[in-house]
Amino acid sequence: MDKSLLYAAHSTRELIEPDIVRCIPDHNPDHDADLAEVREKLARLSKQGGFTGIGAAVIHGEHIDLLFSEPDSPNDLFRTSLQQHMEQELAHLAARGRSHTSVFSLDTPHQGHTRLAVIYNADATQNGTAYLAAQHSSIIERQLADQLLRLIAAGMGMLVLAVPLIILFSRAQRSMAAHLAEKNEDLQNDVSRQKSRQEELQEAISDLERFTSVSTGRESRIIELKSEVNRLLREMGRKKRYTIDKID
Numbered sequence: 001m002d003k004s005l006l007y008a009a010h011s012t013r014e015l016i017e018p019d020i021v022r023c024i025p026d027h028n029p030d031h032d033a034d035l036a037e038v039r040e041k042l043a044r045l046s047k048q049g050g051f052t053g054i055g056a057a058v059i060h061g062e063h064i065d066l067l068f069s070e071p072d073s074p075n076d077l078f079r080t081s082l083q084q085h086m087e088q089e090l091a092h093l094a095a096r097g098r099s100h101t102s103v104f105s106l107d108t109p110h111q112g113h114t115r116l117a118v119i120y121n122a123d124a125t126q127n128g129t130a131y132l133a134a135q136h137s138s139i140i141e142r143q144l145a146d147q148l149l150r151l152i153a154a155g156m157g158m159l160v161l162a163v164p165l166i167i168l169f170s171r172a173q174r175s176m177a178a179h180l181a182e183k184n185e186d187l188q189n190d191v192s193r194q195k196s197r198q199e200e201l202q203e204a205i206s207d208l209e210r211f212t213s214v215s216t217g218r219e220s221r222i223i224e225l226k227s228e229v230n231r232l233l234r235e236m237g238r239k240k241r242y243t244i245d246k247i248d
Helices: 002-015 018-023 029-049 076-096 137-235
Strands: 053-060 063-069 100-108 112-124 127-136
Touching: 002 029, 002 053, 002 100, 002 112, 002 127, 018 029, 018 053, 029 053, 029 063, 053 076, 063 076, 076 100, 076 112, 076 127
Parallel strands: none
Antiparallel strands: 053 063, 053 127, 100 112, 112 127
16 A cells, blocks of 8 residues: 555656646746646546545745645545644654655544655755655555455455366366276286186196106006016016117
């Protein structure tokens, strides 16, 4: 809020030409039309920016001439009280004898808290020009409330946009979880089938080893019997009957 007040004070300095500023303390009827036009411009700028009022002042020692425009036309009691407080603050700034920019608060007994930005350009000791922008606390509170409502509306809009994305993300997660569960089940089934095949193969190997053992023993016995027959035939002086191949 202080930045907007300072911006309004700077805008006032750019809006009011130096010649017009010098006319403020003259009270010359010839300058009334020019000052009225400037006052209208200030009122439009103040209303558009949501300010209590903006203006300019010329300080000559203890004498202060103030051109201040309030678009909302507050009551005379408030206007008088606010201007008196502004003139007091301007006198303090002028007493310093140097250019200065400040933002401060005014507490008026009839209207409460007002925030004020002042750009003071010193010409000489206790002489200078000031540009002002004021904003009452009620306006500040209303602007803050408007900003809060805009933020809430933006947040709701983002939430509305986010809900479909959240739903899609949740669906994608569930779909991915189901897909992973299916793949995990298939993998477990493959492992079970592989284990079953290994057991079947091991059983077949065991059967083959038993068969080989039995077959080898039988062949050895047959060879022994053939050898015995051949030996007996040799003792009888007869020709051997079997040709025996050794077992590897």
